Amino acid sequence: KNQVEQSPQSLIILEGKNCTLQCNYTVSPFSNLRWYKQDTGRGPVSLTIMTFSENTKSNGRYTATLDADTKQSSLHITASQLSDSASYICVVYSSGTYKYIFGTGTRLKVLA
Amino acid sequence: GAGVSQSPSNKVTEKGKDVELRCDPISGHTALYWYRQRLGQGLEFLIYFQGNSAPDKSGLPSDRFSAERTGESVSTLTIQRTQQEDSAVYLCASSLKGQGFSETQYFGPGTRLLVL
Numbered sequence: 351k352n353q354v355e356q357s358p359q360s361l362i363i364l365e366g367k368n369c370t371l372q373c374n375y376t377v378s379p380f381s382n383l384r385w386y387k388q389d390t391g392r393g394p395v396s397l398t399i400m401t402f403s404e405n406t407k408s409n410g411r412y413t414a415t416l417d418a419d420t421k422q423s424s425l426h427i428t429a430s431q432l433s434d435s436a437s438y439i440c441v442v443y444s445s446g447t448y449k450y451i452f453g454t455g456t457r458l459k460v461l462a
Numbered sequence: 463g464a465g466v467s468q469s470p471s472n473k474v475t476e477k478g479k480d481v482e483l484r485c486d487p488i489s490g491h492t493a494l495y496w497y498r499q500r501l502g503q504g505l506e507f508l509i510y511f512q513g514n515s516a517p518d519k520s521g522l523p524s525d526r527f528s529a530e531r532t533g534e535s536v537s538t539l540t541i542q543r544t545q546q547e548d549s550a551v552y553l554c555a556s557s558l559k560g561q562g563f564s565e566t567q568y569f570g571p572g573t574r575l576l577v578l
Contacts, residue, residue, distance in 0.1 A: 393553055393569025454504035
């Protein structure tokens, strides 16, 4: 069954600290993986997209990694800011079913 | 427009009433998606429109749910005889091309539906 699991479910960190969010998937065949940021009361916004051949991709303080062999991805946030408080959603696209499979997200809270 | 817009932003209704939710996609985007997001849950696919092709309705949870789209513009999601379990945020997204191209989806702010 095509699934995307994220951990932790929620996370609280202090401003300025780093954190890493995890995404494990069983989607096959795999096409690409996206990380979205969803602020409270808003729709998700794309942060990064990674294809099978990409291992690392950065977008400012956000760095995503992908290990297609172990079917794992991580999103690392450096020097966190209060505005990073949001839900982070991992989405895998299956080229077999033409479907986007969404994880349940990690809710991050950055405290001053 | 600058982005995907949805209306209303919030809707409170009584059990058994019908509701209509509206989505205005980004101009020129041929693909449009509806998702449901229950509190603390992930996004649940409902329906997908691609140009003039027959929509993919495989995610609609029951025959109380239906959606229409006029050409490549506005879409409405209708929920008939609402139930309390329908309470959720309904998100609309659009992309330039269809699912087969695996493009980035641009999401609207959602409509928060509360069924009393």
